Amino acid sequence: MSYPLIIAYDETSLDKLSELAKMLCGHVAGFKVGLPLMLEHGVKKLRELKSSCSKALWIADVKAADIAHVVSATVTTLLRVFDKVIVHAVVGYVGALEGLKDVRENLVVVVAMSHPGADETLNRLVVALLKVAERVKPWGVVAPATKPELVRLTRQLLGQEVKILSPGVGAQGARPGTALCAGADFEIVGRAIVNAVEPLKAVKKIGEEQLEAVRRCRSAN
Amino acid sequence: MSYPLIIAYDETSLDKLSELAKMLCGHVAGFKVGLPLMLEHGVKKLRELKSSCSKALWIADVKAADIAHVVSATVTTLLRVFDKVIVHAVVGYVGALEGLKDVRENLVVVVAMSHPGADETLNRLVVALLKVAERVKPWGVVAPATKPELVRLTRQLLGQEVKILSPGVGAQGARPGTALCAGADFEIVGRAIVNAVEPLKAVKKIGEEQLEAVRRCRSAN
Numbered sequence: 001m002s003y004p005l006i007i008a009y010d011e012t013s014l015d016k017l018s019e020l021a022k023m024l025c026g027h028v029a030g031f032k033v034g035l036p037l038m039l040e041h042g043v044k045k046l047r048e049l050k051s052s053c054s055k056a057l058w059i060a061d062v063k064a065a066d067i068a069h070v071v072s073a074t075v076t077t078l079l080r081v082f083d084k085v086i087v088h089a090v091v092g093y094v095g096a097l098e099g100l101k102d103v104r105e106n107l108v109v110v111v112a113m114s115h116p117g118a119d120e121t122l123n124r125l126v127v128a129l130l131k132v133a134e135r136v137k138p139w140g141v142v143a144p145a146t147k148p149e150l151v152r153l154t155r156q157l158l159g160q161e162v163k164i165l166s167p168g169v170g171a172q173g174a175r176p177g178t179a180l181c182a183g184a185d186f187e188i189v190g191r192a193i194v195n196a197v198e199p200l201k202a203v204k205k206i207g208e209e210q211l212e213a214v215r216r217c218r219s220a221n
Numbered sequence: 222m223s224y225p226l227i228i229a230y231d232e233t234s235l236d237k238l239s240e241l242a243k244m245l246c247g248h249v250a251g252f253k254v255g256l257p258l259m260l261e262h263g264v265k266k267l268r269e270l271k272s273s274c275s276k277a278l279w280i281a282d283v284k285a286a287d288i289a290h291v292v293s294a295t296v297t298t299l300l301r302v303f304d305k306v307i308v309h310a311v312v313g314y315v316g317a318l319e320g321l322k323d324v325r326e327n328l329v330v331v332v333a334m335s336h337p338g339a340d341e342t343l344n345r346l347v348v349a350l351l352k353v354a355e356r357v358k359p360w361g362v363v364a365p366a367t368k369p370e371l372v373r374l375t376r377q378l379l380g381q382e383v384k385i386l387s388p389g390v391g392a393q394g395a396r397p398g399t400a401l402c403a404g405a406d407f408e409i410v411g412r413a414i415v416n417a418v419e420p421l422k423a424v425k426k427i428g429e430e431q432l433e434a435v436r437r438c439r440s441a442n
Contacts, residue, residue: 010291012298035285036294042263064256065286065309067336067393070231073257077233088286090311092338115288117313121349128342172288 002029003207004180006059006165008190010034014041014049020199021052027203029186030057032165033082038062043081050081059084063110065091068099075103084108084139089129090122097136107138111154114144114168126150130157144168145179145187155183169206176206177213223250224428225401227280227386229411231255235262235270241420242273248424250407251278253386254303259283264302271302280305284331286312289320296324305329305360310350311343318357328359332375335365335389347371351378365389366400366408376404390427397427398434 005028009017014037021031031053038046038060050058060078064071065088078085086108087097100107111129113122122129130153133141140163143154147168154164163186166179170192179187189206196202226249230238235258242252252274259267259281271279281299285292286309299306307329308318321328332350334343343350351374354362361384364375368389375385384407387400391413400408410427417423 010294012294034291034294035283035287036291036298038260039264039283039295039298042266043260045263061287062256062260063286065284065311066256066282067334070255070257073231073233073255074260077257077260088311090286090309090342091334092336092340092342094338094341095336096338098338113288113312115313115316117315117317117319117353119313120315121311121313121346121353124349125342125345128345132338132342 002027003203003210004029004186005203005207005210006030006032006057006186006188007193008032008034008061008167008188009194010036010190011194012036012040014045018049018052020194021049021056023200024203025053025056027200027207028056030059032059032061032188034061035063043077046081057084058082059086059108061086063088066096067091068096071096072099075100075107079103079106086110086142089132090125093132093135097132100136104137105139107136108140108142108165109133109136109138110142112143112147112150114146114172123150126153130154133158139163140165142167143184145174145184146172148178148182151179151182151184175213176209177217180210180214181217223248224424224431225250225407226424226428226431227251227253227278227407227409228414229253229255229282229388229409230415231257231411232415233257233261235266239270239273241415242270242277244421245424246274246277248421248428249277251280253280253282253409255282256284264298267302278305279303280307280329282307284309287317289317292317293320296321296328300324300327307331307363310353311346314353314356318353321357325358326360328357329361329363329386330354330357330359331363333364333368333371335367335393344371347374351375354379360384361386363388364405366395366405367393369399369403372400372403372405396434397430398438401431401435402438
């Protein structure tokens with residue numbers, strides 16, 4: 001069975017990712033690919049990736065943060081290969097994300113981030129960024145597992161339909177299940193699985209911890 | 222002679238950019254390449270680009286906005302080909318741009334943007350973003366020609382040494398020379414030159430307008 005887990009891959013080896021995808025296929029919900037791999041190889045070379053696990057969601061984590069005509073061209077290029085593309089809400093709507101109306105079902109919008117530096121910058125705007133996301137009406141949003149109060153706020157302001165993806169589990173310190181209990185749909189884990197000696201074993205361990213945490217928080221409510 | 226102009230190229234044709242670079246070489250200070258081209262081809266394929274005008278600055282406008290280990294891997298990949306890489310200040314320092322200490326001479330940091338949507342988001346943080354830039358100590362920063370007061374503030378807070386690159390001239394509405402008069406070192410022009418029937422003629426026209434504006438604002442002070 002598949003856990004509510006998305007694998008974050010920020011390295012540049014195509015072979016390693018392809019092997020990883022075959023190994024974890026059916027056990028995780030998707031694979032989130034970072035800019036380093038895309039820049040190293042170009043999107044054409046990434047086409048065969050999806051066939052290594054076609055039932056998973058393939059997400060391009062480009063975190064595009066530019067004006068409308070650039071962000072549109074970026075997203076269009078990536079959707080030739082990926083199912084979803086991640087963009088930043090912090091560039092705003094008018095003259096930026098408004099250019100993506102036709103592909104809103106393929107978008108995931110970052111409304112807050114997990115690292116300390118974000119608290120002095122991006123995360124101070126979280127309410128404004130949630131309003132940007134409300135206008136974009138994307139398939140999903142990204143809110144950090146390290147800040148469950150922001151996941152809760154996101155669910156409260158954006159409603160039940162949008163998917164919430166939460167990074168920060170593992171290397172960045174959040175416990176598996178924390179974000180799910182706060183209202184997220186998926187938790188994103190990178191290095192704790194990608195660099196594990198036995199990635200499938202790491203997935204199962206983290207996945208079971210997720211399910212156990214959800215059982216506990218549901219019975220507490 | 223070379224005008225204080227940087228060409229922004231956000232299309233995906235390598236041939237068109239290569240031709241453009243040969244044609245404008247010696248007349249402009251550099252070429253700023255957007256994400257669509259990099260994603261389409263991958264950085265290896267961009268290697269021969271520089272030889273189409275080796276005396277120009279080649280700037281990768283990836284606008285990276287991610288946590289430290291991803292932004293580092295992104296910048297490292299791009300510096301194999303480009304002279305400078307553009308990153309966003311809006312992700313903050315700790316856990317993000319602090320990962321780039323060793324390459325600060327190759328960085329250009331976005332502290333504000335030119336489109337209307339930025340005023341409801343990113344630009345509200347401009348003082349915090351200038352403080353992030355102050356910690357990074359990059360070669361250059363990006364501040365919009367459409368908002369000369371932000372260019373002035375940038376020069377005032379960051380001092381004389383940092384290069385200021387100003388987009389927004391041409392298609393986005395700022396007049397050539399406006400940002401230079403406010404303290405910028407270079408103005409960035411994209412579509413008004415890239416899509417011109419005669420790009421070199423467009424460069425000369427915009428370049429002469431720059432020089433004339435600078436003459437006027439210098440004699441007024």
